[in-house]
Amino acid sequence: MEGPQSFTPGPLVLLVLLLGPAWHTAAQRCPQTCICDNSRRHVACRHQNLTEVPSTIPEPTQRLDLQGNLLKAIPPAAFQDLPHLTHLDLRHCGVELVAEGAFRGLGRLLLLNLASNRLSALPQEALDGLGSLRRLELEGNRLEELRPGTFGALGALATLNLAHNALVYLPAMAFQGLLRMRWLRLSHNALSVLAPEALAGLPALRRLGLHHNELQALPGAALSQARGLARLELGHNPLTYAGEEDGLALPGLRELRLDRGALQALGPRAFAHCPRLHTLDLRGNQLDTLPPLQGPGQLRRLRLQGNPLWCGCQARPLLEWLARARVRADGACRGPRRLRAEALDALRPSDLRCPGEAAWEAGEEDEEAAAGEEPAAGGPRAPPRPPMREEPAAAPCPAACACAAESRHAGCAGRGLRAVPRGFPDGTQLLDLRRNHFPSVPRAAFPGLSHLLSLHLQHCGVAELQAGALAGLDRLLYLYLSDNQLSGLSAAALEGAPRLGYLYLERNRFQQVPAAALGALPSLFSLHLRDNAVDRLAPGDLAAARALRWLYLSGNRIAHVAPGALGPARELEKLHLDGNQLREVPTRALEGLPALLELQLAGNPLRALQDGAFEPVGRSLQHLYLNSSGLEQIAPRAFSGLGPGLQSLYLQKNQLRALPALPNLSQLELIDLSGNPLHCDCQLLPLHRWLTGLNLRVGATCASPPSARGQRVKAATTIFEACPGWTARKAKQTPASRASARRSAIKRRH
Numbered sequence: 058m059e060g061p062q063s064f065t066p067g068p069l070v071l072l073v074l075l076l077g078p079a080w081h082t083a084a085q086r087c088p089q090t091c092i093c094d095n096s097r098r099h100v101a102c103r104h105q106n107l108t109e110v111p112s113t114i115p116e117p118t119q120r121l122d123l124q125g126n127l128l129k130a131i132p133p134a135a136f137q138d139l140p141h142l143t144h145l146d147l148r149h150c151g152v153e154l155v156a157e158g159a160f161r162g163l164g165r166l167l168l169l170n171l172a173s174n175r176l177s178a179l180p181q182e183a184l185d186g187l188g189s190l191r192r193l194e195l196e197g198n199r200l201e202e203l204r205p206g207t208f209g210a211l212g213a214l215a216t217l218n219l220a221h222n223a224l225v226y227l228p229a230m231a232f233q234g235l236l237r238m239r240w241l242r243l244s245h246n247a248l249s250v251l252a253p254e255a256l257a258g259l260p261a262l263r264r265l266g267l268h269h270n271e272l273q274a275l276p277g278a279a280l281s282q283a284r285g286l287a288r289l290e291l292g293h294n295p296l297t298y299a300g301e302e303d304g305l306a307l308p309g310l311r312e313l314r315l316d317r318g319a320l321q322a323l324g325p326r327a328f329a330h331c332p333r334l335h336t337l338d339l340r341g342n343q344l345d346t347l348p349p350l351q352g353p354g355q356l357r358r359l360r361l362q363g364n365p366l367w368c369g370c371q372a373r374p375l376l377e378w379l380a381r382a383r384v385r386a387d388g389a390c391r392g393p394r395r396l397r398a399e400a401l402d403a404l405r406p407s408d409l410r411c412p413g414e415a416a417w418e419a420g421e422e423d424e425e426a427a428a429g430e431e432p433a434a435g436g437p438r439a440p441p442r443p444p445m446r447e448e449p450a451a452a453p454c455p456a457a458c459a460c461a462a463e464s465r466h467a468g469c470a471g472r473g474l475r476a477v478p479r480g481f482p483d484g485t486q487l488l489d490l491r492r493n494h495f496p497s498v499p500r501a502a503f504p505g506l507s508h509l510l511s512l513h514l515q516h517c518g519v520a521e522l523q524a525g526a527l528a529g530l531d532r533l534l535y536l537y538l539s540d541n542q543l544s545g546l547s548a549a550a551l552e553g554a555p556r557l558g559y560l561y562l563e564r565n566r567f568q569q570v571p572a573a574a575l576g577a578l579p580s581l582f583s584l585h586l587r588d589n590a591v592d593r594l595a596p597g598d599l600a601a602a603r604a605l606r607w608l609y610l611s612g613n614r615i616a617h618v619a620p621g622a623l624g625p626a627r628e629l630e631k632l633h634l635d636g637n638q639l640r641e642v643p644t645r646a647l648e649g650l651p652a653l654l655e656l657q658l659a660g661n662p663l664r665a666l667q668d669g670a671f672e673p674v675g676r677s678l679q680h681l682y683l684n685s686s687g688l689e690q691i692a693p694r695a696f697s698g699l700g701p702g703l704q705s706l707y708l709q710k711n712q713l714r715a716l717p718a719l720p721n722l723s724q725l726e727l728i729d730l731s732g733n734p735l736h737c738d739c740q741l742l743p744l745h746r747w748l749t750g751l752n753l754r755v756g757a758t759c760a761s762p763p764s765a766r767g768q769r770v771k772a773a774t775t776i777f778e779a780c781p782g783w784t785a786r787k788a789k790q791t792p793a794s795r796a797s798a799r800r801s802a803i804k805r806r807h
Contacts, residue, residue, distance in 0.1 A: 124148040137162040161186035173197040209234035221245040229254035245269040251279035268292040277304030292316040300324030317341035349378030361388030487511040500525040511535040524549035539563040546574035558582040576601035583607040594622040612636040618643035633657040642670040655680040672698035718743035731756025739780035
């Protein structure tokens with residue numbers, strides 16, 4: 058009699074024996090508040106009000122989505138039982154603290170998303186253990202400083218996003234150890250200073266975003282540390298001059314964006330050490346003339362739209378250079394009158410004439426007359442054009458300051474001064490007096506500065522501008538008074554600066570718009586009153602601001618905008634009312650604003666949108682922000698009047714359970730519905746149908762019923778199959794979409 062035969066399992070059987078129990082256990086351990094897709098090793102626990110990371114997440118999980126919870130703090134080793142994670146999403150979780158060693162054990166993690174939280178600092182070892190991380194998202198936090206060594210353990214990191222934080226300074230070696238970094242995003246901060254070695258140790262960096270900061274001069278020394286840069290974005294900074302002395306030496310740079318800043322002059326050798334520069338974007342600055350640029354021999358595209366270019370004989374060298382170097386340039390002439398609105402690339406050097414030349418036409422206005430002319434009827438109004446530059450007279454510089462003859466800048470920032478110094482060179486165009494102490498600015502405080510264009514008095518404890526304080530500043534365009542103690546301004550205080558176009562009053566103590574002062578500023582283009590204590594907008598507040606184009610009132614206490622309060626500013630293009638106390642859209646106050654392009658209402662306690670809420674600005678509006686507004690209900694015709702012109706609509710992080718279809722918004726380029734608890738039943742069918750016709754990512758996901766939680770509204774076809782009217786829609790589905798729907802149904806059943 059034979060004994061029992063031995064059994065040797067084959068490889069496949071052995072694999073089943075080894076993995077089967079693990080995956081069965083994983084399926085059983087899926088947290089109740091989560092959706093586990095075991096076949097793809099994905100777990101989603103979105104918007105579940107979780108206060109800590111669930112302890113029963115299956116160990117094989119590779120992608121974990123926890124966005125929209127209430128975690129507040131990430132403790133040490135919070136994910137130590139999930140060693141296979143490659144993607145971790147912690148957006149919108151209210152995270153205020155990441156403990157040292159919070160991510161230890163995640164040696165395979167490739168993406169960590171901590172965007173839109175409340176982090177104000179990162180401990181030295183908060184990111185330890187992430188040696189494989191390729192992308193780190195920290196956008197939309199409250200980071201005020203970066204400590205050298207914070208990112209030292211991230212040797213594989215390729216993309217770091219620090220946009221929309223509160224950084225004011227980059228220290229030396231801030232990104233030490235990031236040898237593979239290719240893209241660094243630092244936009245939308247408050248950076249005004251970069252240490253010379255701030256970008257040292259980034260040999261692979263190819264793209265750097267520094268737009269929307271407070272840089273007032275090119276940080277050439279810091280930028281030249283990143284010698285491999287191919288794309289540099291510096292737009293939306295208050296830069297007034299760029300020259301060779303700024304030290305911008307980037308041999309590999311191909312694209313440079315300096316758009317929508319405050320550039321008033323450019324040196325001919327500003328980019329002499331950027332030989333491969335191909336595209337230079339200077340749109341929306343204050344350049345009235347431009348010299349032929351020496352050095353960037355590969356330049357092929359020069360963008361000049363939105364500059365007040367003066368097409369007199371002074372511009373002949375520019376045209377000759379453009380033709381000789383084969384550079385394609387856009388932009389149009391601001392004057393003289395016979396060439397107004399003419400495209401720069403359509404002109405020949407012989408078209409440009411000056412007084413005294415034989416071809417000069419009788420009656421042609423000179424440049425000073427043109428500077429004050431009104432635009433042609435129906436034409437766009439440009440920001441105030443700075444006067445033609447003159448050679449500065451030789452003069453000493455105050456002992457506590459530094460004066461640069463080439464750039465015509467004078468700097469006395471942070472010198473502990475108690476009185477405005479005197480004796481600056483006559484040709485000074487920018488004066489920087491930030492971070493001194495001038496509680497009161499006296500009459501005629503700036504003598505001999507008739508060429509001054511930009512005056513910086515931020516963080517100076519200013520509580521009063523006496524009558525005549527700006528006397529003699531006839532050419533002043535930019536006045537920075539942010540972060541002071543001002544509660545009011547008189548017309549007499551500003552009477553000496555009739556050409557002032559940009560007035561910055563953020564973070565002062567204003568309780569109302571300084572209406573009287575605006576009467577002294579007939580050319581005011583942009584008014585910045587963010588983060589004050591303004592509680593209302595009343596009729597008459599903007600009566601004298603007829604040239605106003607941009608009005609920033611974010612972060613105040615405005616609960617009411619009276620009808621007619623905005624009407625006098627008929628040319629208004631941007632209106633920012635986000636972060637106030639409005640309980641409804643100020644529809645009647647929007648009447649009489651035919652040019653409004655951008656309306657910011659985010660962060661107000663709106664709760665509901667009534668029918669026709671935006672009808673007065675329906676024909677012009679392009680960008681509408683309604684995110685984080687507590688919206689619970691949107692009337693069926695709330696967006697009536699808004700049509701093909703609307704390009705972006707922000708509705709994320711509200712309390713919407715339902716939303717009507719928006720068929721008239723046919724040209725949307727962006728719509729964000731993420732972070733809303735949408736209830737996916739038949740009432741949502743019109744929205745589903747509309748979304749399926751959009752080739753956009755919208756972020757709309759079902760929060761209820763439980764069977765649909767986590768599914769994308771746009772793709773959740775099977776949810777709506779039982780709804781009345783579905784048959785006709787179903788007939789239009791392609792075989793591919795029906796197959797996709799069947800796969801989704803099978804996946805949910807299993």
